[in-house]
Amino acid sequence: MNAYEYADSHRAEFLEELKDFLRIPSISTLPEHKDDMQRAAQWVADQLKMAGMERVEIFPTPGHPIVYANWNGAPGAPTVLIYGHYDVQPVDPLDEWQTPPFEPTLRGDDLVARGASDDKGQVFVHIKVVEALRQAYNGKLPLNIRFLIEGEEEVSSKHLDDFIHAHQDLLRADATVISDGAILSPDQPSIVYGLRGMTYMEIEVKGPRSDLHSGGYGGTVHNPAQALCEIIAALHNPDNSVAVPGFYDKVRPLDPAERAALAKVPFTVEEWQRQTGAPQPWGEAEYTLHERIGARPTLEVNGLISGFTGVGSKTVLPARALAKISCRLVPDQDPFEVEELVRARVRALTPPDVTSEVRGLNYAYPSVVPINSPAMDVAIAAYERGFGARPVFMREGGTLPIVATLQHLFNAPVLLIGFGLHDDNAHAPNEKFWLTGFYKGITTSIALLEGLSKIPVKTG
Ligand SMILES: [Zn+2]
Numbered sequence: 001m002n003a004y005e006y007a008d009s010h011r012a013e014f015l016e017e018l019k020d021f022l023r024i025p026s027i028s029t030l031p032e033h034k035d036d037m038q039r040a041a042q043w044v045a046d047q048l049k050m051a052g053m054e055r056v057e058i059f060p061t062p063g064h065p066i067v068y069a070n071w072n073g074a075p076g077a078p079t080v081l082i083y084g085h086y087d088v089q090p091v092d093p094l095d096e097w098q099t100p101p102f103e104p105t106l107r108g109d110d111l112v113a114r115g116a117s118d119d120k121g122q123v124f125v126h127i128k129v130v131e132a133l134r135q136a137y138n139g140k141l142p143l144n145i146r147f148l149i150e151g152e153e154e155v156s157s158k159h160l161d162d163f164i165h166a167h168q169d170l171l172r173a174d175a176t177v178i179s180d181g182a183i184l185s186p187d188q189p190s191i192v193y194g195l196r197g198m199t200y201m202e203i204e205v206k207g208p209r210s211d212l213h214s215g216g217y218g219g220t221v222h223n224p225a226q227a228l229c230e231i232i233a234a235l236h237n238p239d240n241s242v243a244v245p246g247f248y249d250k251v252r253p254l255d256p257a258e259r260a261a262l263a264k265v266p267f268t269v270e271e272w273q274r275q276t277g278a279p280q281p282w283g284e285a286e287y288t289l290h291e292r293i294g295a296r297p298t299l300e301v302n303g304l305i306s307g308f309t310g311v312g313s314k315t316v317l318p319a320r321a322l323a324k325i326s327c328r329l330v331p332d333q334d335p336f337e338v339e340e341l342v343r344a345r346v347r348a349l350t351p352p353d354v355t356s357e358v359r360g361l362n363y364a365y366p367s368v369v370p371i372n373s374p375a376m377d378v379a380i381a382a383y384e385r386g387f388g389a390r391p392v393f394m395r396e397g398g399t400l401p402i403v404a405t406l407q408h409l410f411n412a413p414v415l416l417i418g419f420g421l422h423d424d425n426a427h428a429p430n431e432k433f434w435l436t437g438f439y440k441g442i443t444t445s446i447a448l449l450e451g452l453s454k455i456p457v458k459t460g
Helices: 003-009 011-022 030-049 116-136 159-164 224-235 256-260 269-276 289-294 335-349 374-387 403-410 435-452
Strands: 054-057 066-071 081-086 105-107 108-110 146-150 176-178 190-195 197-204 299-307 320-329 354-362 391-398 414-416 432-434
Touching: 003 011, 003 116, 003 190, 003 391, 003 435, 011 030, 011 435, 030 054, 030 066, 030 146, 030 269, 054 146, 054 224, 066 176, 066 391, 081 403, 108 116, 108 320, 108 435, 116 435, 146 159, 159 391, 176 256, 176 403, 190 374, 197 224, 224 320, 224 354, 256 289, 256 391, 269 354, 289 391, 320 335, 320 432, 335 354, 374 414, 374 435, 403 414, 432 435
Parallel strands: 081 146, 081 176, 176 414, 190 391
Antiparallel strands: 054 066, 066 146, 105 108, 108 432, 197 320, 197 354, 299 320
8 A cells, every 4th residue: 555545545534633633722822731732742742653753752941842753764865854833822812713722623624723724734744644654665764754843833932943953963854844834725836935034123212311391392302203203214215125235235136037936926916905905015116016025125113102192192202212123034134234234224324412222132034945956846746746736936025933944054945835725714713724735735745755755865
């Protein structure tokens, strides 16, 4: 029996097991679920043992445990690392759920439960595929496999980076597979190959020692709120590009082939309008909407705080003003360098009648996985086998720091192979995972792992 046949003939069992996984309320952010987190980690570890992994270990962290497993019985063959997470988002507002969030319920083709799509269902696909491959290969596997399943993804993976850096030898791989996202539509698979990085800062402008009466001093003091607005207004050019010297120096230009590939993903102004409700798009006119979101860096004001913001009026001249600013970054920008560039620009823009300070808060590196690589060719073929269609390539505007971390550390491709849909209600009430995607995902993952067993080996 090959792996596809094994998986097909075990669909009912796989579904029942997935339901067991979904019944564990592993909400990482809520302290009252600490025991459930432990239970979910143990459940994953038990599944990995049943699937035939040799070494299975639950590593404690200062937060929730990390489940690690490996099978190293294919010397000379490539090694693939599979990353996912067993923690889930809180369920509120609970009264908007049509069925209890931790009682998985079948509704047509959808399995409804918190974590069904993000990420338990997608993690489970790969665990079952390893089990299927082991049956097909007489108790062995055609390649070496490592699993890294964390419990803190929904609380910004607080302890993951330290773990990865401390356990590089356990994790090193020729390719990493992450299934924690959505494809473009049920009939159109897609591969996200670019993610933006981030520098998050706050700018504080100070003027007088304390708030002043605007009648007594207005007209003689450079109002810090106004000075901050003047500084912020000068951070963009009239063409909507970022007016920070050096900001674009390391931005990798889009080549024509990549622009052509991105243009295959339809994103019209009408669709953009439907999603945002804003009157019309803004940004760098020479780039498409998809390019502006995925392949161009930005500087955004996330919040402004100053003076009196209550109901009614208070004639105050505020002593200070604060702006939260974030820059979304693209390769090869460095988040720490960007912070210094913005700091220098704000310093230069600060008039002598106020003072300013730029404080860095968060940093994440951007990443782009090369489209042309043996691993990516395997991913394309795997989606074709699983979904019957060639995937399109996408860049996303968001940030997934682990992609850049693993890519830099191991210099190996990270394949973002999602099986969910954009309307899965991840993080929202009535989260679901479409069973068609679950089974097509299993087929895709079998083709992916069998294909990756033949790529060139670097790990030795
Ligand atoms: Zn997730």
